[in-house]
């Protein structure tokens with residue numbers, strides 16, 4: 595079997611939400627597919643009423659296939675300081691025609707304010723390695739790891755688009771979704787993320803700088819976070835850019851003249867080019883003249899984070915069979 599689901603950008607492409615059917619009869623929730631975590635959690639009938647603000651909830655009592663995992667619980671905190679916790683059920687979960695009959699569905703009892711404020715997001719679906727899963731007393735598998743043995747191929751792909759619907763596919767690589775070749779880099783899953791080594795970068799039409807940096811590919815992150823040396827080099831070539839201490843990041847004119855950013859994959863010279871307009875991430879004020887930069891520093895994290903700003907420019911293959919990450923232009 596395979597699965598193919600359309601994923602939709604929220605305002606400013608801050609996150610991408612994908613419809614997921616849970617239970618019998620199906621309850622459809624819009625989830626943030628996150629290769630940077632491994633919990634599938636949802637707003638639910640158990641979520642404190644004051645914390646629900648327009649989200650669609652999953653109610654296990656209305657599902658004939660829901661089973662409570664007695665004594666199981668979960669609690670998660672993300673890099674942006676958002677968090678959630680609750681109980682665990684198993685139920686049927688279907689994504690783009692692909693069904694896992696008994697998937698751990700983590701129902702939220704409490705969520706942090708940031709989730710309450712995001713009325714479009716009904717939960718997250720982790721696509722990181724299950725060693726990151728927070729369920730106790732026994733860690734649970736992700737949807738992909740549960741589906742993997744049945745898939746035509748042990749892969750899933752992300753095809754995010756700037757301001758337009760894209761796709762998450764499971765079990766196959768769509769040859770029509772990319773141009774040129776897919777270049778693969780080995781993945782080290784020891785810390786649970788999809789970790790690979792970027793080989794360098796170029797600014798605009800400038801020379802390529804060879805510099806290896808450990809990176810994670812994170813569909814649940816909005817921006818492209820890179821080593822400060824790279825970020826300083828990039829913005830030094832962006833007229834009118836500056837570091838805004840109040841905002842805690844670089845800003846630049848949103849005037850369409852921002853240079854592209856290219857990053858290297860593997861040592862065969864393959865690169866992915868992020869158009870400069872993607873790096874004019876979002877206006878910092880109603881005047882719309884200044885934008886917050888889509889490229890920021892990865893200081894203090896320990897590796898670079900290739901989030902949606904980079905992913906929008908590529909077709910990405912998460913190949914668990916060969917433990918490798920494939921990048922292609924599109």
Ligand SMILES: NCc1ccc(-c2ccco2)nc1
Nearest residue numbers: 628672676708709712814815
């Ligand atoms: N990188 C995982 C992730 C995804 C979304 C969110 C989030 C917070 C408020 C709304 O959304 N936080 C963390």
